[in-house]
Amino acid sequence: MGFDGRALLRGELSIVMKIMDAKQQAAIDILMKLRTAGFEAYFVGGCVRDLVMGREAKDYDVVTDARPDRVLELFPEGLGVGAQFGVVIVPRDEGPVEVATYRSDGRYADGRHPAEVRYAATAEEDVRRRDFTLNGLLYDPSTGNVIDYIGGQEDIRARRIRAIGDPVERFEEDHLRMLRAVRFAARFGFALDDALLSAIRNLSSLTDDVSRERVRDEILKILTEGAARRGFELLEKTGLLARMLPEVKAMQGVEQPPQFHPEGDVWTHTLMMLEGLDRPTETLALGVLLHDVGKPPTFSVRERIRFDRHVEVGARMAGEICSRLRLPSRVTEHVVALVQNHLRFKDLPQMKRSTQLRFLRMEGFEEHLELHRLDCLASHGNLANYELARQLLHETPEEKLKPPRLLGGDDLIALGYIPGPQFKEILHAIEDAQLEGAINNRQDALHLLQEKFS
Numbered sequence: 001m002g003f004d005g006r007a008l009l010r011g012e013l014s015i016v017m018k019i020m021d022a023k024q025q026a027a028i029d030i031l032m033k034l035r036t037a038g039f040e041a042y043f044v045g046g047c048v049r050d051l052v053m054g055r056e057a058k059d060y061d062v063v064t065d066a067r068p069d070r071v072l073e074l075f076p077e078g079l080g081v082g083a084q085f086g087v088v089i090v091p092r093d094e095g096p097v098e099v100a101t102y103r104s105d106g107r108y109a110d111g112r113h114p115a116e117v118r119y120a121a122t123a124e125e126d127v128r129r130r131d132f133t134l135n136g137l138l139y140d141p142s143t144g145n146v147i148d149y150i151g152g153q154e155d156i157r158a159r160r161i162r163a164i165g166d167p168v169e170r171f172e173e174d175h176l177r178m179l180r181a182v183r184f185a186a187r188f189g190f191a192l193d194d195a196l197l198s199a200i201r202n203l204s205s206l207t208d209d210v211s212r213e214r215v216r217d218e219i220l221k222i223l224t225e226g227a228a229r230r231g232f233e234l235l236e237k238t239g240l241l242a243r244m245l246p247e248v249k250a251m252q253g254v255e256q257p258p259q260f261h262p263e264g265d266v267w268t269h270t271l272m273m274l275e276g277l278d279r280p281t282e283t284l285a286l287g288v289l290l291h292d293v294g295k296p297p298t299f300s301v302r303e304r305i306r307f308d309r310h311v312e313v314g315a316r317m318a319g320e321i322c323s324r325l326r327l328p329s330r331v332t333e334h335v336v337a338l339v340q341n342h343l344r345f346k347d348l349p350q351m352k353r354s355t356q357l358r359f360l361r362m363e364g365f366e367e368h369l370e371l372h373r374l375d376c377l378a379s380h381g382n383l384a385n386y387e388l389a390r391q392l393l394h395e396t397p398e399e400k401l402k403p404p405r406l407l408g409g410d411d412l413i414a415l416g417y418i419p420g421p422q423f424k425e426i427l428h429a430i431e432d433a434q435l436e437g438a439i440n441n442r443q444d445a446l447h448l449l450q451e452k453f454s
Contacts, residue, residue, distance in 0.1 A: 023094040027060030028141050030075070030090055030097050035142075037074055039066040042123060042138040042147065044100075049134045052146060052156055053188070061098045063126055063138070067119065071099050085117050102126040124149045131170055131177050132184065133162045159190045167199035175206040179218040182238060186222055186231035197238065204239040215244055216325040223285035229275035232289075247317055248289065250296040257305045261379045266295045272378035283331055284367045287338030288374060290318040294339075315340040334364055338371055345372045345385045354435035360393055361401050403434055406445035415449070426453050 027043070034041040041064040047057035064071070071088045072078050078099070079089040086101035102120040120126050127136045133155045138147040146153065155162050161181050163170045171177050178200045185192050192200070207215070222231035232248070235241040242249045251266040263269055273288045280288075294314025298307045318339045322332035344359060351359065362368060373386050407430055409423055417423070426449065433439045433448055 023092075024057070024060060026092040026094040027062065027097045030092075030099065031062050031141065033074060034062070034064050034066055034071075034099075037066070037070075039064050039070070040123065041066075042140055044127075044138050045130075045135050048137040048139040048146065049152075049156070051139060052137060052153065059095065059098075061100065063100050063102060063123065065102050065121070065123075066099075067101055071101070075099075086119060100126075104129055123147070128164060130164055131174070132181065133164055134184070134188075134190075136164050155193075159188070160193050161185045161190050161196060162193040163196050163199070167193075167196040168203065171199055171203050171206065175203075175210050176214050176218065178204065178207060178238070178240060179210075179215065179222075179244075182231060182234045182240065183218055183222050183225070185234055186227040187225045189227065189230070192234070192238070200238040200240065204243050207240060207243050212324060212326045216327065219244065219325070220282050220285070223274075223277070223289065224280055224282060226277075226279050228277050228280075228285060228289075229271050232271065232274060245321070247293050247296075247321060251292065254296045254299055255305055256295075263379060266292050269378050273374045276374045276377060280370075281367065283334045283338065283364070284370060286318075286322070286327075286331075286335045287342075287367065287371050290314065290321060290335065291339050291342045291371060291375065293317050293321070311340060311343055334367075337362070337364070338368060341368055342371055342375060345389065348385045348388055352432075352436065354432040356392060357396065357401055357435045360389065360396070365393075400435075403431075406430060406434060406439070406442050407449065412449075417453075422453070429453075 027047075031041045031043065041062055043060055044063040045061045047060045050057040066074070068080060068086055068088050071090075072080060075088070075090045077091055079091065081087065081089050086103045088099045090097045090099055102123060102125060104118045104120040104125050120129075123138055127138065127149050130136045133150045133152040135152075136148075136150045137152045138149075139145070140147065150164050151162075161184050163181075181192060181196060181200065184190065222228060222235070225231075232241065235244065236249065236252075248270070251270055254266040256264070256266060256269065261269055263272060270289065270292060273291075274285075277285055277288060292310070292314065294310035294312070294317055295307045297317075298310040298313050300306050300308065315336050319332055319336045322335055327335075341359075341362070348356060348359070359365075369386065369389055372389075373383065376383050376386060405427075407427065409419070409427070412423060412426060413419060417426070429452060430439070430445050430448060434445070439445055439448055
């Protein structure tokens with residue numbers, strides 16, 4: 001993909017498709033089939049925005065004056081999943097293409113869906129019911145021209161997120177647009193238009209009515225699209241953070257011991273860690289965001305600043321937040337584990353060899369290690385325990401980290417031991433000795449069993 005940057009500065013953009021990938025070609029084929037049948041058709045939305053900005057488009061959406069029934073006649077394989085809103089999904093091996101009929105939405109009854117959908121006569125009418133100017137551009141692949149009815153190119157040049165029309169009306173139609181505005185501003189490094197920012201601040205309480213699943217998806221995108229710090233600074237600036245994640249908002253102004261945290265309060269520390277993330281997994285990003293969420297409610301000053309049991313409190317709170325956001329149980333469990341274990345690295349040099357190895361073989365340990373690295377860099381800067389953990393991982397072969405079990409429960413029963421709580425103690429002691437290198441085979445394990453648990 002390429003674009004004429006000088007033409008963009010002149011406001012006369014014409015995109016030249018230098019590289020035609022398979023997904024793009026499939027979308028163009030669909031668009032041209034609509035035109036051959038006598039209909040108007042253009043690319044619209046995010047794909048045009050990305051092309052204008054010189055980015056690779058992930059998906060291609062088509063807008064047309066063809067009604068859904070005509071689209072389905074041309075593409076019998078199409079899926080009318082959004083036909084009530086004028087949307088047909090046309091499946092292709094390269095990826096599905098969304099084909100939407102020009103429409104002009106009526107009033108919105110639930111802060112998400114229009115109560116009625118009216119088909120529009122022109123592409124301009126369709127554009128003017130969309131959310132932000134950077135998402136309201138059309139592209140004609142037959143001429144290479146961008147069609148701009150709403151000043152979207154000027155806003156891209158100005159690096160600005162601006163609503164199409166009145167921002168209050170746009171946000172009252174779909175409350176989630178407030179979060180989307182923050183996400184786009186963070187992702188592209190754009191500013192929020194003054195009128196748009198004011199509207200979000202005034203209407204932020206409307207997001208209380210948005211489904212937790214939709215909120216979750218936007219928050220996860222803000223955390224993982226490469227600009228998490230900027231995103232959370234904007235969430236705070238707009239008043240949305242207090243509505244969505246009051247536990248994170250509570251980090252502001254919570255002092256920390258300066259000898260360990262010269263960077264400042266818990267909020268500053270967390271922002272610095274978020275800044276260190278580079279396209280992270282959802283679990284790592286959530287672990288970073290929530291690792292110190294237990295500090296505000298456990299803050300006290302007795303001779304010095306203390307956060308007694310903040311890890312245990314934080315793990316419980318992290319689980320509650322993940323549950324509130326309707327995250328899958330496997331994600332919640334891993335995020336809680338990241339919070340529960342983030343301070344264990346300070347004890348790594350004093351751990352027994354067996355305890356060290358058990359720690360290193362925790363599920364998803366790479367994320368525990370990365371969270372610790374970010375934690376150190378955003379505070380005291382001492383990476384000694386991080387380097388020790390990496391060294392131990394490098395020096396310990398897999399068969400030493402997770403050695404085969406020498407004795408199991410069936411073996412103990414066969415030897416006459418009665419099943420009960422002692423089984424766990426016995427098997428743990430045998431594995432401890434194995435990890436420490438004190439025993440290496442079944443005979444050694446049997447000898448240890450008779451010696452300690454006869």
